[in-house]
Amino acid sequence: MDITLRHTRRADGVTDAVRDLAPVVLGLAPFAMLIGVTAVRSGLGAGTGVLSSALLYGGSGQLTAITLMGSGAGAGAVLAAVTLVNARFLLYAAALEPHFRDQPRWFRWAAAHFVVDPTYAMVTRRRDLEDPARFRRYWLTAGGVLAVAWVAMTAVGGLLAPVLPASSALDVAAPAMFLAMLVPQLRARPAVVGAGTAAVTAALASPLPSGLGLMCGIAVGVVAASVTPVARTSETSGSPS
């Protein structure tokens, strides 16, 4: 292969983003459809579900908002619950900030909207996004395509809601997707300890009001991982997928 072509392909974040994103979109489709189905069955309508996908762009926060709004909760309660559930985006943004530091102002303000579980997990699995232009192409492609697909699949869920049988099969899609992203990261001891501690803490704290148990699990897991000595269980984490 021509050396210039090889260099161009290596520098092209778009191709890598599409390659990384394709299986993620496929895996997230049932979750997005579940949001459309839930919006219709809670009486809010498919339009509200689609709007939530475009504006909130975060599945668990959307499900929280739709469920609460469907049950007649007030705006303050919805706002508080959604903020708690989505508080992890604050941490993701902090972790991703080095990639945004040398970017244009428009990118830092606009592309922050794409900070969400799958895009964060995709970036943490790559070690070749140090170049700002490459990261910018990768992030805009991954976040933009995922957003469009997310909205579209929510609409599909809303349209199919009247004909889909009552089933909890779609409920398992989101945790299975997170599990699929987690397992490849469990290579070093701090990651294993952090994940295990976070899981146990999140379970113990789950009776707390919405979002707090999740945040407790994340916080305790991060602390546990931080104090765990780095002793490799196998190869160090993170070959580009």
Next chain:
Amino acid sequence: MTLLVSAAATYGLRVVLITLVPAHRLPAVLRRGLAHLAPAALAALVVTALVGHQGATALVVPGPMHLALGVAAVVAWRFRNPALPVLAAVAAMIVVEVLS
């Protein structure tokens, strides 16, 4: 309107440590912890979805979702394609529902 306000709050969470108070100004100990965020966050998300609000006992009381996520974990360990565990979990849930 409720959705718009919630979306604005969520956007604020996303943008504040990128643009308004850049995270590199955070204390070093916090920045070191962020390197370990992904596994902790993903594990907490999985378990929160699994147990709901039922507490830790829900972890050890087996149900269809436990089985489906067990299947997903094995598939995720064996194959690195993120879509396969999801499809396997959904298929497992459908099989359990059909059989029960």
